[in-house]
Amino acid sequence: MKKIMLLILLVLLVNDVYSQQVTPANFNSSSKDDFAPTFTQGQRRMFITSERQGKSQKIYELFFINSTASPEIAMGDINDGTHNGAATFTPDGQTMYFSSFEHNTKTLGRTDIYVARKSNGKWLEIVNAGNIINSEYWDSQPSLSPDGRYLFFASNRPGGFGGIDVWYCERSGDSWSNPENAGALVNSPADEMAPTIALDNRTFSFSSNRTDGFGGFDIYFAQFKDNKFQLVRNAGNIINTSNNEFFFTAQPNTNKAYFSSDKNGNLDIYTIEPNPNKPNDVVFVTGKVLDIETKEIVKNAKVTMFDLTSRKKVMDVGIDDMENDFYVVLQQGNSYSLTATAPGYLFTSERFNVAANEVGKEIKKDLLLSKTGTRLLINFDYNSSTLTEESTHELDRVVDFMLAHPSVSVAFEGHTDNLGDPSYNKTLSLERANTVKAYVVKGGVEANRITTAGYGMERPLQEGSTDEIRAINRRVEMKLK
Helix, strand or coil: CHHHHHHHHHHHHHHHHHHCEEEECCCCCCCCCEEEEEEECCCCEEEEEECCCCCCCEEEEEEEECCEEEEEECCECHHHCCEEEEEEECCCCCEEEEEEECCCCCCCCCEEEEEEEEECCEEEEEEECCCCCCCCCEEEEEEECCCCCEEEEEECCCCCCCCCEEEEEEEECCEECCCEECCCCCCCCCCEEEEEECCCCCEEEEEECCCCCCCCCEEEEEEEECCEEEEEEECCCCCCCCCCEEEEEECCCCCCEEEEECCCCCCEEEEEECCCCCCCCCEEEEECEEECCCCCECCCCEEEEEECCCCEEEEEECECCCCCCEEEEECCCCEEEEEEECCCCCCEEEEEECCCCCCCEEEECCEEECCCEEECCCCECCCCCCECHHHHHHHHHHHHHHHHCCCCCEEEEEECCCCCCHHHHHHHHHHHHHHHHHHHHHCCCCHHHEEEEECCCCCCCCCCCCHHHHHHHCEEEEEEC
8 A cells, every 4th residue: 555655646746747837938038138037016016137128137017918018127217227137125016126237326346236215106216225235245136025024135245155155134123134144055165146035935046056956057945934044955957957047936826936047048037837836825915095084095104014923013014106005915824913104193003814824815905094083903801801912012002102192182992792791891891991091001191191981882883793793893992082
């Protein structure tokens, strides 16, 4: 029986390998280099590097019409260097890191990494990423992790294993740590370059011309977890050839990936299906910040993403000033909140729980701001007025708001669902409102600025008895007095 099962397994593995299809992308130029494909805003936007117009490498955005791609040179000042390319983006699509040789903006070395921000549909506000990331040597090919925490890149600076190595920085607040070498599992005495991190924040790839490959530069797969690299392996001869392969990029929430190869002369972009190094699926959340009464766009709004487990800010989320959309990516097995703020409004928060085996999808969720009241994103232990730990993050935001607006007074109003005894629920809802008040007062807010009330099941937001409706009705609201 064991031999039969082993034979079946081998047959399945062979079938899987031979079922993989490698196909040239239909947007390659005829006789110029095309490489470094990358996605942003999920699959909404795709960018490549190409020298299709002359001998200079430029960054192009692809627009798909009826499945046909039309590359158009990216607007703005990013392409002002002699060569520009290998772009990487924050998930919201509003910030780009890219490399450039002899850019018109300040340069520190032969090739540097730059940062650009999108404004009115153009890439403007170009700045050098600075002398923590860049050196007097060759610094290029950046890849930004989806939470904005890590920036991977290739550099031939001293202190590596030889030649070009993969390095990375970690963000802390508004600054980056000193670059750290990716280590001996990734780097070798040969050259390593073209690092890419997938949207699951774990699946990693790079290219190397080390001697154990198929010739030239080969693509290698790895995992990046807990600030360490592991499970490094050659991508195999379905992808790699005796020529050069670079920039393996997974298309999010699909079984398709892209990479670049010069096996037919110039560098071209190819697709492979199924993806032999498929990352975990992710959840995309997109929406707008609207006035709760008028449903009109709130100007000058800001959105912030928080990890509820660690109670730390993940990132400030950019809002597209042309389409007024925000866009974030959520990882499997985590809980998040999105908080919107704007001048003249109370903040509002929405919670998102992503299961460990969540299937990839996109959620459309507008964030609604009110000038008079907001539902607090807090939870209590079952049948109790004891706050859960993750709720303190939202209440810290209440404290910050009230300390910043010393003339404001508020009422905390507790509500329950429609289960249980009405009298008991009314008492419980008041106890929960008082718990919120106690926390805020402990944070430094004067007690006389706060009143509390408990309404039990008397004022539901929605009528009904489903679990979802009951969860909506169990709440503590903060209202201006």
